[in-house]
Structure formats: C-alpha cells, structure tokens
Amino acid sequence: MAQPRVSLRRLCKLESNGPLAQCRSQLMQIQSRGWQPLTRFSQHRLMHTRDDHDNSTSRAFQGPASTKLDFRKLAGQELRQEWSQYNNFSKASEAHEFAVGNQVVVHGFLGARRILHKNLLFANIRVEHGPHFQVTVKGPEACEAFKLVPLNAPVSVTGTVTELISEKDLAAGAQPSGRFPNGVTKIDLDLEAVQALNVWPKEVIVSRNVQFPPKSRHLQIRFSQPLSSRLLARPKIAFQLRKSLESQGFTEVETPILFKSTPEGAREFLVPTRRKGFAYALPQSPQQYKQILMASGVRAYYQFARCFRDEDLRADRQLEFTQLDLEMAFATGQDVMQAVESLVSELPAALNAQFNIAKQGDDVFPIPKWSKPEGQKLDLSWPEMPSPFLRLTYQEAMTRFGSDKPDLRIQFEIRRVDQVLPSAFVQMITDIKSPVVEAFRFRPQLVSEEEAEASSNPISPFTTECIEAFGPEAARFGGGAPVALVFDTKKPLCGLSSLGHAGFEGLTSGAPGLEDFADLEDGDVVVFQARRDAAFQGGATALGTFRNLVYQRAVSSGLLPRDLSFKFLWVVNFPLFTPDKLSGPGQGGGAGFSATHHPFTAPLTDEDVELLATNPLKARGDHYDLVVNGIELGGGSRRIHVAKMQEYVMKEVLKMTDKGMGLFKHLLAALGAGCPPHAGFALGFDRLVAVLTHTNSLRDVIAFPKSIKGDDLMVKSPGKITNEELKTYHLSIATPKIQAAPAVGPSEVPKETPAEVPAEAAATR
Ligand code: ASP
Numbered sequence: 080m081a082q083p084r085v086s087l088r089r090l091c092k093l094e095s096n097g098p099l100a101q102c103r104s105q106l107m108q109i110q111s112r113g114w115q116p117l118t119r120f121s122q123h124r125l126m127h128t129r130d131d132h133d134n135s136t137s138r139a140f141q142g143p144a145s146t147k148l149d150f151r152k153l154a155g156q157e158l159r160q161e162w163s164q165y166n167n168f169s170k171a172s173e174a175h176e177f178a179v180g181n182q183v184v185v186h187g188f189l190g191a192r193r194i195l196h197k198n199l200l201f202a203n204i205r206v207e208h209g210p211h212f213q214v215t216v217k218g219p220e221a222c223e224a225f226k227l228v229p230l231n232a233p234v235s236v237t238g239t240v241t242e243l244i245s246e247k248d249l250a251a252g253a254q255p256s257g258r259f260p261n262g263v264t265k266i267d268l269d270l271e272a273v274q275a276l277n278v279w280p281k282e283v284i285v286s287r288n289v290q291f292p293p294k295s296r297h298l299q300i301r302f303s304q305p306l307s308s309r310l311l312a313r314p315k316i317a318f319q320l321r322k323s324l325e326s327q328g329f330t331e332v333e334t335p336i337l338f339k340s341t342p343e344g345a346r347e348f349l350v351p352t353r354r355k356g357f358a359y360a361l362p363q364s365p366q367q368y369k370q371i372l373m374a375s376g377v378r379a380y381y382q383f384a385r386c387f388r389d390e391d392l393r394a395d396r397q398l399e400f401t402q403l404d405l406e407m408a409f410a411t412g413q414d415v416m417q418a419v420e421s422l423v424s425e426l427p428a429a430l431n432a433q434f435n436i437a438k439q440g441d442d443v444f445p446i447p448k449w450s451k452p453e454g455q456k457l458d459l460s461w462p463e464m465p466s467p468f469l470r471l472t473y474q475e476a477m478t479r480f481g482s483d484k485p486d487l488r489i490q491f492e493i494r495r496v497d498q499v500l501p502s503a504f505v506q507m508i509t510d511i512k513s514p515v516v517e518a519f520r521f522r523p524q525l526v527s528e529e530e531a532e533a534s535s536n537p538i539s540p541f542t543t544e545c546i547e548a549f550g551p552e553a554a555r556f557g558g559g560a561p562v563a564l565v566f567d568t569k570k571p572l573c574g575l576s577s578l579g580h581a582g583f584e585g586l587t588s589g590a591p592g593l594e595d596f597a598d599l600e601d602g603d604v605v606v607f608q609a610r611r612d613a614a615f616q617g618g619a620t621a622l623g624t625f626r627n628l629v630y631q632r633a634v635s636s637g638l639l640p641r642d643l644s645f646k647f648l649w650v651v652n653f654p655l656f657t658p659d660k661l662s663g664p665g666q667g668g669g670a671g672f673s674a675t676h677h678p679f680t681a682p683l684t685d686e687d688v689e690l691l692a693t694n695p696l697k698a699r700g701d702h703y704d705l706v707v708n709g710i711e712l713g714g715g716s717r718r719i720h721v722a723k724m725q726e727y728v729m730k731e732v733l734k735m736t737d738k739g740m741g742l743f744k745h746l747l748a749a750l751g752a753g754c755p756p757h758a759g760f761a762l763g764f765d766r767l768v769a770v771l772t773h774t775n776s777l778r779d780v781i782a783f784p785k786s787i788k789g790d791d792l793m794v795k796s797p798g799k800i801t802n803e804e805l806k807t808y809h810l811s812i813a814t815p816k817i818q819a820a821p822a823v824g825p826s827e828v829p830k831e832t833p834a835e836v837p838a839e840a841a842a843t844r
Contacts, residue, residue, distance in 0.1 A: 238268030293792035334368035351808035361387035374754035406759035427461035481623015486709030487646035499585025509609035523638035556621035655700035668733035715760025722751035
C-alpha cells in the first residue's frame with residue numbers, strides 16, 4: 080500500500096504555484112485517496128473507541144438525530160484508517176546514506192518547535208542517543224500542516240540533508256548500533272514529509288527535568304537524559320566486562336533460576352508449583368551451581384546472573400538484582416582479586432571512549448559523546464583506577480574508619496582517645512562502664528565564598544543538624560549520642576572546655592595516634608563517641624556511621640567539595656561467623672551464630688582452622704570484599720573444596736540439623752568427586768553501574784526497579800493471589816494469630832518470617 084502521508088514538498092510547491100484554495104482542494108483530494116495526516120485524528124477518539132466505546136463514539140461523531148448513523152461501524156472504519164496511517168511507514172536510512180544533498184528518512188519523536196513566522200519553523204527530532212536532528216519546515220501550508228503533528232508523537236521524517244556536523248575525535252567511538260555515521264553530532268534536514276505514527280496524550284506536559292510518577296516510568300526513561308543515558312551506559316559496561324573476561328579465558332555458563340530453598344544466608348522467594356507440597360526457590364546467587372561447575376571441570380566461569388533476596392529494601396538494594404558472578408578452579412583468593420582488579424581497571428578507558436560527563440542541577444551523569452547534553456558538559460572523565468587496590472583487614476577498617484566498607488574519599492580518620500580524656504567527660508557522654516572512646520576531626524572547607532561571608536560560624540548549626548539526623552541511629556548502637564565540639568580560639572579552652580585542662584592538653588599534645596588534634600584550627604569540629612570495649616562485630620560502629628553522615632551532609636551543603644574519584648580497596652580477613660542477631664536468616668543451626676558470608680567460605684589459616692573447634696567466633700575467613708567510596712561492590716572467598724571439611728563446618732560448628740545438611744547433599748557429593756581447590760567472587764553489577772555513573776540510587780540504573788516496599792508501581796506487582804491460584808498451587812491463606820510481637824531491636828533481623836507455603840516445602844526451610 081502507498082505510504083499514507085502528506086507530502087509537504089508537494090504542498091509547498093502547490094502553494095507557490097497557485098492560490099491557497101487550490102492547495103486546500105489538492106489536500107482534500109490527497110486525503111480522499113486515503114492519505115491522511117495524523118493531525119486529522121484526535122487521540123481522544125482513538126482512546127474512546129477502545130475504552131469507552133458507546134459514549135465516546137456518540138460524542139465524537141454526533142450528527143443530526145435523524146441521520147441514524149451506525150456509530151459503531153463508523154468508529155470501526157475510523158479506527159482501521161487510523162491503524163493503517165500509523166502502521167505503514169518507510170524504513171529509516173542507514174548510516175552510509177547520510178550525506179549532504181541526500182534524501183533520508185529518520186525515525187524519532189517530535190521535539191521542540193521554534194516558529195519563526197508563518198513561512199518558517201524549525202523542529203527537533205529526538206532520536207534515542209543519536210545526534211542532534213533539526214528539521215527546517217518552509218512555506219505557510221507546510222508549517223500549518225506540521226504544527227498539527229502533536230509534540231512528542233513518534234514520527235517518520237523525510238528530508239534532504241543540508242548539514243552534517245562531525246567531530247573528528249569521535250569518529251573512533253562507534254555509535255549505538257551504527258544507525259548514524261560515526262563522529263556525527265548534528266544533522267540538519269529540509270523537511271519533505273512528516274508522518275506521525277501515534278497519538279500523544281495532550282494532558283501530559285513535558286517540561287525540563289520533569290519527574291513523572293513511578294507508574295509513568297516509560298515517560299521518565301524517554302524524557303530524562305540522565306536516566307536514559309545511564310541505561311545506555313549499563314550494557315556498555317557489561318560489554319566491556321564480557322570482553323575482558325573472554326580474553327582472560329572465562330566461560331559463560333547459565334544456571335537455573337528455578338532452584339530450591341537452602342539455608343545459604345539470605346531470605347528467599349519461594350515459587351509454588353502445581354505439585355502438591357513442592358516449591359522451587361529463586362536463587363539468592365548461583366553460588367552452589369558455580370561450585371558444582373568447578374567439580375564439573377570448568378576452569379573459569381562467569382555469568383551475569385539474576386539473583387533474588389527477600390531483604391528489607393534501601394536505596395542501594397533491590398529484591399532482584401544482577402551480579403557478575405565468577406569462579407576459578409585451581410585458584411586462590413589472591414588470583415581472584417587480581418582478575419577482578421584487571422576487569423575493573425579497564426572500565427574507565429572504555430567509558431571515556433564513548434561518554435562525556437554532564438551535569439543537570441546536582442545530578443552528574445554520563446552522556447554519549449555524540450549526544451547534545453541537556454545541561455552542562457563537564458570537563459571531566461573517568462579517572463584511572465590504580466592497581467593493585469589497597470588492602471585493609473576487617474580489623475583495620477573498623478578501627479580506622481568504623482566501617483567494613485570505608486569511604487576513602489573522607490579524609491578524617493577515627494582515633495582512640497579515651498587514654499587522654501578525664502573520666503568526668505567520659506561519664507558525661509556515655510553510660511557504658513570502661514568504654515572505648517573514639518574521635519575524629521572534621522575540617523570543613525567552605526566551598527562557596529558567599530557562604531563563608533554569610534555566616535560567621537556555619538559549623539555549629541551544621542553539626543547540630545547532623546547529630547539530630549543521627550539520633551535514631553545512635554539509639555540503635557547504644558553508647559550514647561556523638562558529642563561534637565567546635566574549636567574556637569575566642570572561647571575558653573578554644574571551645575573544648577568540657578574536656579578540662581588535662582583533657583585539652585592531652586588531646587592536642589600531638590602524641591602518637593593523636594596527631595590530627597595537634598593543629599586544630601578555628602571551625603574544626605571534634606566528634607567523640609563511646610562504644611563497648613569488645614571485638615568488632617557487624618559492618619559499622621556508631622562513629623563510623625556518623626562519620627559518613629557528616630561527610631555526605633557536608634558535601635551536599637557545600638562545606639566540602641564533591642569528589643568524583645573512585646577509591647577502590649579490598650577489605651579482607653573477615654570473621655568467619657557472626658552472631659545470629661547481627662546476621663540474616665543464616666543457616667538455622669543451633670550454634671547461635673551463622674556464616675558471615677556463606678557457609679562455603681574457607682578458614683583463612685591453620686590457626687583459624689584450630690579456632691573452629693575452640694572459639695569459632697574468633698576464626699577468620701579467606702573472604703574479601705571489594706569496596707569503593709563507602710559502597711560494597713561485591714564479595715567473594717576461597718571455598719572449602721573438601722567435602723569432609725564442609726560437612727564438619729556445617730554439622731559441628733554451625734550445628735545444622737541433619738535435615739538442613741541434607742539440603743546440601745548435591746554440593747557435598749560434587750566436592751567429594753575430585754573437586755579442585757577454587758575461589759570466586761560476585762560483583763554487584765547494578766551497584767557498579769550506579770557508582771560509575773555517579774548516582775547513589777540503584778533505581779537510576781535499572782529500567783523497571785521496585786519501590787522501597789518491593790512493588791513495581793508501574794505494572795502493580797506483586798498481584799493479589801486469587802482463589803483460583805490458591806487452588807492450583809495447593810495453598811491456603813493462614814489467619815494470623817493475634818499475639819504481642821516480641822520486641823525486635825532495629826539492628827536485629829527477625830529470624831523467621833511466617834511464610835504461607837505448603838507444609839512439605841515449609842519443612843525444607
Ligand atoms: N555468592 C556470593 C554472593 O552472592 C559471592 C561469592 O562468594 O562468590 O555474595
């Protein structure tokens with residue numbers, strides 16, 4: 080069938096040849112031959128014929144009552160015509176066809192129009208991650224007709240290329256799917272024809288930086304350059320990782336999504352089946368399969384694996400996420416760390432070849448080199464990541480930074496100070512007897528001069544706000560709230576009078592370990608916090624958490640500059656086990672503790688093997704976490720590859736039941752069948768993309784993320800289970816017993832959630 084579009088060239092020609100009336104009658108003739116400009120159709124008509132058939136058709140086609148039109152039939156014709164109009168369009172031109180003077184077809188969305196006068200208008204065609212397209216429309220009829228195409232509608236535009244702007248240094252960076260010539264950033268066309276390919280809801284107004292509600296995620300992706308660019312960066316990063324892995328001899332293997340429930344460490348999602356009493360579980364990671372692959376003779380495995388964990392959500396967590404999962408046979412943890420470093424270190428060059436960095440408001444994000452930034456282009460690139468990465472033991476990380484994922488961009492470290500503090504001060508800040516008191520010095524740099532001028536002392540309100548914001552967290556840790564003293568030479572003992580003379584002298588003496596406090600300046604803040612004098616457990620201390628909060632707030636309020644560097648490090652030698660109240664669902668054993676990472680991690684040294692029998696909570700694991708800027712990017716370990724040792728850890732150390740052990744029979748069998756020594760790692764791919772594209776939120780790098788409650792607000796999942804489904808899957812909804820819930824501390828994760836699962840499946844958990 081002929082292309083149903085109005086040729087504007089033809090209209091323009093007619094107009095210059097003859098009177099306007101002639102032109103209009105030609106237009107009508109064209110239309111009567113079935114060539115319809117979209118603009119003849121009201122989007123409302125299309126919608127109404129679908130959703131609200133009876134009412135709307137009568138509204139849209141109302142004629143004199145006596146004509147007795149068959150409205151339904153008429154609407155059907157209209158719909159068919161409209162369908163045909165929207166459904167037949169020319170193929171877009173290919174990269175090599177774009178040359179000045181050539182006629183080309185471009186597909187995109189109609190963007191901003193600038194009407195210069197009735198004879199001339201310019202319009203942008205938004206082409207996903209493509210060059211900047213501008214079309215010139217000449218002549219009053221053409222302009223009138225063009226104005227009828229709804230803004231934001233998908234269009235097929237035919238025009239003659241009048242200008243191609245290329246940037247030589249871009250020619251090497253291939254453009255997405257080669258749709259446009261390499262290196263071209265701007266293309267101008269003289270319009271010949273335009274065909275709208277669908278409607279646009281008039282009530283939706285798109286302004287710059289518009290935030291659509293979650294149910295309109297499609298519009299957010301379409302109109303937000305930061306979001307759509309991050310979604311483009313994601314596969315580019317994946318591509319580079321695959322390339323490096325393949326060149327290092329890794330083999331990609333897919334493992335099942337329908338797995339079974341095993342007490343590996345995280346809470347799982349069950350998938351009921353039609354077999355009465357049976358359920359699959361979605362994998363919390365492909366951990367067991369990848370270890371079985373080692374026993375299968377695979378030397379080096381990788382997979383971009385979807386993982387599912389029924390955990391409480393935060394901005395940096397999703398119920399389903401992607402890991403780059405690795406495992407290497409005949410390898411130690413050192414070998415794995417080296418392989419991971421080389422993968423990560425190759426990313427900046429790959430990103431720099433294809434992306435610039437732009438800024439919109441506070442948002443800093445990548446944009447393809449050939450795209451026009453909707454905001455400011457920054458003179459920045461992805462810095463090299465010097466390898467080998469720094470390594471810190473868990474003990475050192477917790478001591479110096481109060482966190483097992485330290486943010487090395489934060490200059491101020493934590494120091495132990497109770498040795499110089501008077502007991503009166505210590506008792507004032509905590510109820511704990513003989514506590515450890517730690518402190519850090521925070522030195523703000525006023526980023527903007529106006530700010531410095533506007534406030535003689537902007538620091539006191541800032542620290543008060545930080546302490547207030549930290550209140551609930553401080554209560555969770557116990558040990559009292561942090562106490563901040565601002566150094567001010569105009570005050571007695573420079574604002575540190577609560578330390579008394581001896582305390583002030585001791586703190587500022589410059590003694591070893593206290594050097595940070597020897598050269599205090601006006602405006603410096605010293606923050607003190609007490610904690611129990613006990614071995615570190617868990618991921619952070621109160622002061623470590625507060626230190627991060629102060630840094631983040633200082634950056635967002637302009638007291639410290641935003642640091643866009645990437646400070647990678649490994650944190651190693653974690654405790655092999657963690658008390659149950661600090662861990663997730665764990666292994667369900669009777670030992671009172673669970674594996675810190677998972678029960679397959681090997682003890683670090685022979686000494687740690689000894690500790691398994693005598694003091695397991697002191698044993699360290701050969702486990703390593705990759706951390707960048709305060710974010711845990713991934714973790715891995717050398718595994719227990721000997722079945723007897725694995726059995727010993729599960730049965731004798733973790734005190735798992737025979738039933739629990741039985742769930743790992745397949746793994747024990749594989750280990751016992753000549754499984755080579757092996758070690759592995761999983762990189763949180765969503766987090767990696769978020770870090771590299773300068774966002775704190777995983778929602779910015781996932782096309783369809785879940786809300787904080789675990790809902791997909793666009794498609795409205797999860798859906799309510801129907802009676803029919805309950806029957807099919809042999810399920811019933813238990814009526815909750817009303818009883819007072821035991822008090823659970825905010826840091827404590829409830830051990831069991833009541834799950835409505837078939838009795839047999841429940842028994843396997
Ligand atoms: N399976 C582990 C995780 O998901 C990673 C590993 O140990 O390789 O955290």
